[in-house]
Amino acid sequence: MRRPRKREGYALKRKVIVQNEVGLHARPAKNLVSELNKYTSDVYIEKDGYRVNAKSIIGVLTLAAVKGTELMVIAEGEDAEEVLDVVERMFKECLGESPQVNQ
Amino acid sequence: MRTLVGIGASPGIVIGKAYVVHSESFRIFPRRLTDEEVEGEIDRFKEAVAASRQEILVVKEAFLEKGHSPDLTEIFDTHIHLLEDPVLTDETIRRVREEKRNVEFIFSQNVEAIEERFSSVPDEYLRQRLQDIQAVSGRILRKLLRKERQSLSHLSEKVVLIAHDLTPAETASMDKENVLAFATDVGGRTSHMAIMAKALEIPAVVGVQTVTQYVKNDDIVIVDGLQGTVIVAPDEQMLNEYQVRRERYLESERLLTQLKDLPAQTVDGHIVTLSANIDLPEEIGSAVGHGASGIGLFRTEFLFLNRTVPPSEDEQTETYSQAARLVSPDPITIRSLDIGGDKLLGSDVRYQEVNPFMGCRAIRFCLAHPEIFKPQLRAILRATAHGRVRLIVPMVTSLSELRRAKAMLDEARDELRAEGIPFDPEMPVGVMIETPSAVIIADVLAQEVDFFSIGTNDLIQYALAVDRVNERIAHLYEPTHPGILRMLKLVVDASRKAGVSLSICGEIAGDLPLALVLVGLGVRELSMAAAAIPEVKKLIRSVSLKDIERLASRLLELSTGEDVRAEIQRTIAQLVPNHKDYELFTWART
Numbered sequence: 298m299r300r301p302r303k304r305e306g307y308a309l310k311r312k313v314i315v316q317n318e319v320g321l322h323a324r325p326a327k328n329l330v331s332e333l334n335k336y337t338s339d340v341y342i343e344k345d346g347y348r349v350n351a352k353s354i355i356g357v358l359t360l361a362a363v364k365g366t367e368l369m370v371i372a373e374g375e376d377a378e379e380v381l382d383v384v385e386r387m388f389k390e391c392l393g394e395s396p397q398v399n400q
Numbered sequence: 401m402r403t404l405v406g407i408g409a410s411p412g413i414v415i416g417k418a419y420v421v422h423s424e425s426f427r428i429f430p431r432r433l434t435d436e437e438v439e440g441e442i443d444r445f446k447e448a449v450a451a452s453r454q455e456i457l458v459v460k461e462a463f464l465e466k467g468h469s470p471d472l473t474e475i476f477d478t479h480i481h482l483l484e485d486p487v488l489t490d491e492t493i494r495r496v497r498e499e500k501r502n503v504e505f506i507f508s509q510n511v512e513a514i515e516e517r518f519s520s521v522p523d524e525y526l527r528q529r530l531q532d533i534q535a536v537s538g539r540i541l542r543k544l545l546r547k548e549r550q551s552l553s554h555l556s557e558k559v560v561l562i563a564h565d566l567t568p569a570e571t572a573s574m575d576k577e578n579v580l581a582f583a584t585d586v587g588g589r590t591s592h593m594a595i596m597a598k599a600l601e602i603p604a605v606v607g608v609q610t611v612t613q614y615v616k617n618d619d620i621v622i623v624d625g626l627q628g629t630v631i632v633a634p635d636e637q638m639l640n641e642y643q644v645r646r647e648r649y650l651e652s653e654r655l656l657t658q659l660k661d662l663p664a665q666t667v668d669g670h671i672v673t674l675s676a677n678i679d680l681p682e683e684i685g686s687a688v689g690h691g692a693s694g695i696g697l698f699r700t701e702f703l704f705l706n707r708t709v710p711p712s713e714d715e716q717t718e719t720y721s722q723a724a725r726l727v728s729p730d731p732i733t734i735r736s737l738d739i740g741g742d743k744l745l746g747s748d749v750r751y752q753e754v755n756p757f758m759g760c761r762a763i764r765f766c767l768a769h770p771e772i773f774k775p776q777l778r779a780i781l782r783a784t785a786h787g788r789v790r791l792i793v794p795m796v797t798s799l800s801e802l803r804r805a806k807a808m809l810d811e812a813r814d815e816l817r818a819e820g821i822p823f824d825p826e827m828p829v830g831v832m833i834e835t836p837s838a839v840i841i842a843d844v845l846a847q848e849v850d851f852f853s854i855g856t857n858d859l860i861q862y863a864l865a866v867d868r869v870n871e872r873i874a875h876l877y878e879p880t881h882p883g884i885l886r887m888l889k890l891v892v893d894a895s896r897k898a899g900v901s902l903s904i905c906g907e908i909a910g911d912l913p914l915a916l917v918l919v920g921l922g923v924r925e926l927s928m929a930a931a932a933i934p935e936v937k938k939l940i941r942s943v944s945l946k947d948i949e950r951l952a953s954r955l956l957e958l959s960t961g962e963d964v965r966a967e968i969q970r971t972i973a974q975l976v977p978n979h980k981d982y983e984l985f986t987w988a989r990t
Contacts, residue, residue, distance in 0.1 A: 323529065324709060327481075353487040355514055358529055361521040394709050 308373040311381045313388040320363040323354075325392035330354045332387060338374030340384070351384075401635045404608045406583065408628030409594035411931050412603030413646040414581035415639070418619045419559035420612060421552070421566070426545060431502040438500060442493050445503045448543035453483050455539070459569040468572075468599055469682060475532075475568045475592050482536045487514065504544045511537040531586070535567040555579065560623055562615045571596040581623035583611045583630045599682055605630050626931070655934035660691045664937040666919075668944040673925040674933050675730075677905055681723040687930040691937060694730035696853065696927020697792075697905040698723060700776070701739050710772050716779035724787025731788035733853065733903075733927075734780050735832070736805075737772065738762045738794040757867070762795030767804050777812040784824035792853055794832040799844055802831055806848070830900075834858040839887045846898035853927070854891055856906025860884055879908045880964040885921070885955055892922040903927055912939055913968045919945070920952030943975050951975075 317325050333340050333352050340351035342360060344367075349356030351370065362368060372380040387393070433441055460476040482488070492507045499506065511533070518530040542549055552561065552570050561574075561582035571593050574582075579602055587593045587606030597604035603625035605611075614632050615621060622631040622642045626649070631638060664672045675696035676687035687695060703711050703719060711719075724732050740753065740761035753759035766773035783789045793805050806829065816823050831838065831845055834855035838845060842852065860879055861868060868877040878884070895902040903925035908914040910932030916939060918926060926936065951971045958964050 319709065320523070322526070322709075350486055350491075353485050354481065355485045355487040355533060358526055359514070359517040359521065361523050361526055363523075 308371055309377045309381055310369055310371050311385060313368050313370055313385055315362045315364055315366045315368065316388060317391045317394055318364060320366070321357060321360055321392075323358065325394050326354055326357040328393040329384075329387060330357060332383065333380065336374075336376050336380045336383075338372045338377045338380045340373075340380055341371045343369040343371065401638060402614055402632045404583075404611055404614065404630045404632065406605040406608030406611070406628050406630060407587070407589050407594075408604075408625045409587070409589060409591070409606045410597035410600075410602055410604040410625050411929075412581065412601075412623075412625045413642065413649045414560060414603050414623045414625075415634075415642055415646060416558060416560040416580045416621065416623075418562050418615045418617060418621045419555065420615055420617050421549075421561060421563035423564045423612065426504075426508070426541060426547070428504045428508050428545075430505045433496075433500045433502060435500070438497060441496055441503045444544065445489075445492060445496070445507070445540075448540050449483055449489060451543050452536070452539045453480055456480055456483075456569055459573050463572040472572075472592075472595060472599060472682075478532060479536050479568070482533055483540070488533075488537065488540075504541065507537070507544065508541060511541075531565065535565075535569075539567075552579065560621050562611055562621070564612050566593050568592040568596065571600075574600065574602060576600055576602060581605075581625065583608055583615075583621070583623055585609055585612050595680070595682070598680075601686075649931075652931065652934045655938055656690060659934055659937050659941070660689075662937070662941070664940045666940055666943055666945045666948075668946060670945040671924075672919055672940050673903075674937055675903070675925065675927040676930040676933065677927050678930075681719060681726060683930070684723060684726040688727070690930040690933045692730075692930055692933055694788075695723070695727050695732040696903050696925065698732055698734045700735060700737055704737060704739065710775070713775035713779050713782075716776060717782045720779055720783035720789065721786040724783045724789050728787035731790055733790045733792050733830070734783070735792045735794055736763070736776055736780070737766055740765050757861070763793050763801055763805060764795065767801065767808075770808065773808060774812055777809050778816060781809075781812055781816055781823040781827060782821060784827045785822045789824070790828040790830060790851065792830040792832055792851075794855070795834060795858070796831045796845070797835045797837045799841065799848065802845060802848060832858075832905075833891050834862070836863050836887070839863075839890055842891045842894035843897065846894050846900050849900060851901040851903070852891060852895050853903045853905050854888065854923075856884075856904060856908045859887065859906070863887060878961040879911070879914060880961045880968070882956075882959060882961070882964065885917075885964065888918070888921055888923075889956060896922065901925065910936060912936060913972055915939065916943060916948050916972070917952055917955065917968060920948035920950075922949075922952075939976065947971075947975055 315321055330352055341348050342351045342357065344360050344362060349360060351357060360368070370381060370384050456476050456479055460473050463473055464470065488510065492503065492510050495506045495510070496503050514533060515530060518527055521527055552574055555575060555578040558578050558580050560580050563582065564585045565587070566582065566584060581603040582597065583605045584593060585608055591606060594604065594606055603623055605623055605625055605628050608630055611630055619633055622634055634642065664674045673693050674691065675694040676690065676692035677697040677699070678684060678687055678695055679699050679702045684695065703716060720734055738761070740756050740759055760768060780789060780791050793802065796802050809829065813825060828850035830849050830851035830853055832855045833839055833842060833852050839859070846852070856879065860877060863883060864876060864878065864881060866873055866876045868874050892902060902923055904918055904923050905927040909918065909926035910928030912935060915926055915936045919940065928936065951968070955964050955967055958967060
């Protein structure tokens with residue numbers, strides 16, 4: 298699947314913090330990845346200089362980010378701004394895992 | 401001869417010839433591609449991914465068609481997601497274009513990099529996901545190399561499979577005719593292999609660690625799925641012993657058909673209720689098949705393990721309701737969560753305790769975490785609409801604890817009522833008697849519960865201060881200790897006086913001589929592993945209550961565990977003529 302051409306130099310960054318009690322585990326990672334795959338931008342996450350593809354569950358899991366970890370999200374592409382807004386909101390909302398267990 | 405110890409994942413005893421599924425080590429050499437070859441190489445990769453996906457789907461469908469629960473197939477969906485992960489696929493394709501080398505080489509380099517990254521992840525739970533990635537990437541690689549893994553579905557003779565690991569797809573597609581049993585290096589009691597082996601009724605031992613090192617093709621091996629051992633190249637004596645054990649096991653399976661519909665009734669007409677302990681709704685079929693009248697203990701920990709977020713109330717409601725329906729019209733006793741934070745969250749360092757056995761576990765953990773406890777209570781209440789559900793609370797040490805738990809239950813009831821959700825307001829509530837303090841205050845607890853169940857495994861450990869996993873003192877774990885017998889007597893008396901029902905759900909309920917002692921002491925419900933039910937039933941049907949009551953009162957007079965065992969042995973030799981068939985005191989053998 299070919300993505301539309303990216304505009305040169307259109308890489309945006311934003312810091313987020315992992316708020317999930319148990320860190321960036323399988324389920325939150327899956328929620329993040331499946332949401333990001335709806336967008337055309339390339340998205341990466343960096344932790345201490347280690348960069349992974351944020352559209353890959355394998356990539357995101359290898360971050361092994363525990364609660365409180367600061368991550369840099371980088372988006373490149375037409376909808377980069379929108380992607381960062383979505384990512385920021387998702388991290389604030391614990392990536393779809395509400396802190397209350399009872400739904 | 402060598403005895404290897406693992407985890408009994410699926411019951412049964414098998415003696416057979418080994419067939420070793422070799423761990424894969426592929427030799428892959430780099431090869432330069434010409435510009436013309438590149439796209440063809442990429443197509444070959446895409447085909448391999450598509451074919452792998454197709455295979456997984458086929459296995460999943462076939463497994464579902466055999467009538468297995470969809471819960472068991474969730475793992476296949478996970479694998480399909482992983483197959484399509486860009487780090488595996490897009491990254492491989494990109495690098496083939498860029499580096500112009502054969503795709504097997506690039507792909508395996510890629511997987512190695514992922515493995516390396518994962519192996520340094522400090523989190524045990526996440527590290528385990530690596531097994532899923534390896535299962536998937538191995539499948540793709542085999543397709544690329546046109547090397548089929550030794551097929552397990554078309555074995556031509558009856559074998560015991562020995563493997564480092566089996567993928568869920570391999571386990572699910574095993575042919576029960578030819579796979580007598582299996583043993584693996586890795587895996588735990590709740591691994592996919594274990595769950596599927598149980599569903600398929602193939603005896604299995606997992607987590608042996610070194611089984612592939614010690615077993616060669618055609619070695620004779622014994623797989624004991626009951627005790628979790630694998631014996632390689634047994635000597636004659638061991639072989640004979642296991643032939644006897646195997647006969648006994650098969651005999652007990654045969655007893656099933658004879659005794660299944662008969663009550664566990666003593667010759668003088670007293671009926672004992674035999675029920676089963678289970679971890680999963682999937683085990684109910686086998687429990688009923690073994691003649692269980694109800695489920696005396698449904699442990700709910702399984703639902704909470706291997707995941708980072710507790711199951712939702714709805715998910716729990718579904719599981720408990722399904723179980724209640726399957727057991728109906730017999731009752732099912734659901735035990736609220738009996739673990740601590742260490743196990744629940746797998747990785748979280750903050751929950752590690754120096755002494756978890758005396759730490760924040762079971763009811764203590766639940767009371768400290770209403771966000772976990774309340775949804776479970778609501779789910780259990782909601783399940784009462786689907787069968788005869790009873791709730792039991794573990795690890796209670798004081799009346800205050802019980803009251804706090806019941807207050808939480810009242811809140812849950814009020815909420816459900818307000819929300820108009822149906823449930824049985826009269827659901828019986830009981831406590832596990834498994835701490836010495838609960839034994840001593842049993843008369844007090846009895847005033848505020850509907851029933852007791854004695855959890856002898858924990859009670860013995862706490863009362864004798866013995867950790868049975870500690871080899872140096874394991875011999876001190878002694879169910880026949882006079883202190884234990886007196887404790888049991890105390891609880892029996894308290895329950896009778898207050899008119900609350902009493903059952904026993906520890907391992908000793910399924911231990912033949914001790915089962916008799918328990919009935920003699922006045923217990924009328926024994927809950928045990930389903931496989932033990934037929935023999936216990938047969939034994940109870942061969943004695944009179946009067947005789948075993950006399951035995952019990954004699955035992956209460958004795959001063960040492962040895963004396964107690966000798967007296968039991970002597971009496972059983974008199975009461976049950978073919979007593980040699982019975983393996984006395986199974987706990988003492990392990």
